[in-house]
Every structure is written in structure tokens, then in C-alpha cells.
Amino acid sequence: MRVDARRNREHLLTTARAVIAEQGPEASLNEIARQAGVGPGTLYRHFPTRQALLAAVFQDRVETLCARADDLLTHTSPDEALDLWSRDVLAHALTDGGMSTSMTRDPAEPGFDCHAAMRSAATGLLSRAQREGRTRRDVDVEDFFQLVTGVALAASELPGGLERADHLLAVTLAGLRDRDRGGTAGWRSGADG
Amino acid sequence: MRVDARRNREHLLTTARAVIAEQGPEASLNEIARQAGVGPGTLYRHFPTRQALLAAVFQDRVETLCARADDLLTHTSPDEALDLWSRDVLAHALTDGGMSTSMTRDPAEPGFDCHAAMRSAATGLLSRAQREGRTRRDVDVEDFFQLVTGVALAASELPGGLERADHLLAVTLAGLRDRDRGGTAGWRSGADG
């Protein structure tokens, strides 16, 4: 890669980060290019699609979340780890709006695949919570992501911010817990139907 | 209202219904006007904002859902009524994509206020389920709507359709149920913490 190309790419990313931070993930690509001082064609050369740009912009945050998942995996109990990580994901999704779509949408980006990374991190936490915790076994990683991003999407459309979103997430996570498991004292199977 | 104005309004609505049905709620307003055979200014005169147009387009479906709520209110048990209605709302939201946003967003439209209508229908079902059923008392109507539309928004971004969405909704509704209530046999308070 030529040196000026590399420099352009870098500068585009920095600019995109700033513009997206204040205008959201639907920010105009032309404007990002303009603020970066390059032609629109240059932006398209480096990031052929908006998703590609968003993936690059959010890469480090996704990596942070993945590291956090690893940490929780070894230091926290199965169900609690899943809960805590969900809250982290939600917080990030609310802060930089586009991340939820970056996580949900599938196109494997050349270079860095946000979705694959998140999916892998989530799989570890979820399957452990299902194996050793009290988490329902009839939800897969896709389900789990959709539930969390669903809360994020809905909450980002209305005021109330993280506080409200946290409450909604708590309800959702309660639904994720299996009522037919983990019973020790005085619990009888079949009480629910 | 002049007779040609009324005719134009009618024709715009019919066209909008068709175009939105096949292109989704983000369909071009100019194109709707074009297909209706009027200038864009005429569309804006009748429907000053996209939300206003969507509200008019979805009015009858909202009214159907409200009637259904009334029906469930008098013919079905509190918790089941809430579940069934949620599924109806979800199905409608998935079919005509924009309805979820029409429901969530607040601007009181002159003429017909989708959000107010839905909110009123939901309040009846939810408060009854909280009073006489086993539904958590720490969620309000706004929370309830955000959860349902959240599932709809997330599910509409990925394939899988109503079947998948239904599964996600089931998880969410499970979270809506209060574990500390409705117990008759062998249940001890405080078992969960």
C-alpha cells in the first residue's frame, strides 16, 4: 500500500469517527470525505460500503467488548457474566448508534468482521450459561443478539437513555432465565403448566 | 375541502398504500406523488410530514388492532390476552414495516393519532394483566411498547420472518411475567434472592 494511500485511509477513519460520533451512523459519506479533505472516490476506494467503514470505525470498541467477554468468562459466574456483558453491549450500542447494525448484519468484511467477533464472544458466554447456569437452552446466539440489539434499537428511538434501556434489558434478561432449572429448595416441576 | 382536493387526498393514500407495501415505509415521497399523478407540493399540502402520511396509511390497521384489544379484554384471561395481543402487534409490525415507528414516535397527528390509539388499547390490557394477572408491575405502557417494537425492529433486519420473531417475543413475554406472583403450591418467597 502506497504511503499516501495509507495516510488517507488513516485520516478518513479519524474523521469518520468524529463525524459519526456527532451525527450518528447515517452521516453523509460525502461530508466525511469533504471534512477529510479527499474526494468521495477516495473514500469509496478504501471503504467500498458504508458497513465497511462502520466496521473499521467500531473495530476497537468491538475488540474491547470481546476482551471483556473473555474476562467475564474466567472471573464471573455463568449467568451473571451473561447479564453483565449484555449491559456492556447495550451501553456501547446506545453510545455509538450504528454498532447494533454492525453487529447484526452479516456481510463478512475483509479485514475485520465485527459480527463474527461479537458472535464468537457471545457464544462462549451464552453456551456456558446454558450448560452451567440457569439460562434457557432454546435460544441461540442469533436470538440473543437480536434481543439485545432490539432493546438498543427501540431505546435509541425514544428519550430516556441508558437508564430506560437498562430497565428494558432487565426484563428481557429475566425472560432468558429458565424457570425449570436451578431449583434447590421446595420447587416442584410442572407448576407452570 | 374542495372536491378535487378530497379526490387527490384519496388517490394519494391509495397510491401510498401500494408503494409502501412493496418498498417499505422509507419509500420515496416524490415517487408516491409521481405515481399518484400529482406534484410533490400536493402531497406535502395533504401530508406535511412522512409520519402524517404513514399514520393515515396505517389508520385502519391500527383501528383493527384496537378493536382486537377490546375483544380480548372481555373474552380472554388477563395474561393470555396480553400475550395474544402482543403477537398481533408484532405480526402487523413485521408486515408493514413502518407501523412500529408510527406507534413508537409521539407527534400527535392532526386527524388520527396512531400512537395515542395504540397506547390506550395497550394500557387497558397491560393494567388488567398487572392487576389481576401475573404480569410485572414495574413496566409501563411505554416499556411494553418498546419491548414489542424492539423485537419487531430487530427481527425485521434479519431473515427468519414471523416464526423467528415469535420465538423472540416468547422470551420477552416470559420476562414480563412476575416470578413472585400467582404461586399456589409449594412456592416459597425469597427463593430467587
Place this chain on the structure above:
DNA sequence: ACCTGAACACCGTTCAAGT
């Protein structure tokens, strides 16, 4: 009183022409 449609400032995207 209502409709009209040209016009404006934007958008995403492409591609011949440059260096």
C-alpha cells in the same frame, strides 16, 4: 382555495482523466 412543477440543496455512487 388549491394545485402545479420548476428549482434548490442535498444525497450516494461512478468513472474518465490525471499524477
Place this chain on the structure above:
DNA sequence: ACCTGAACACCGTTCAAGT
């Protein structure tokens, strides 16, 4: 090999001019 930026076909929205 990479950048450039004019150009294209669109978008939402407005508003003077018509009837």
C-alpha cells in the same frame, strides 16, 4: 497504483406562479 472531482440520477422540500 492511487487520487481526483466533475457528473449522474436521485432524494426531500419549498414556493412563485397559475387556475
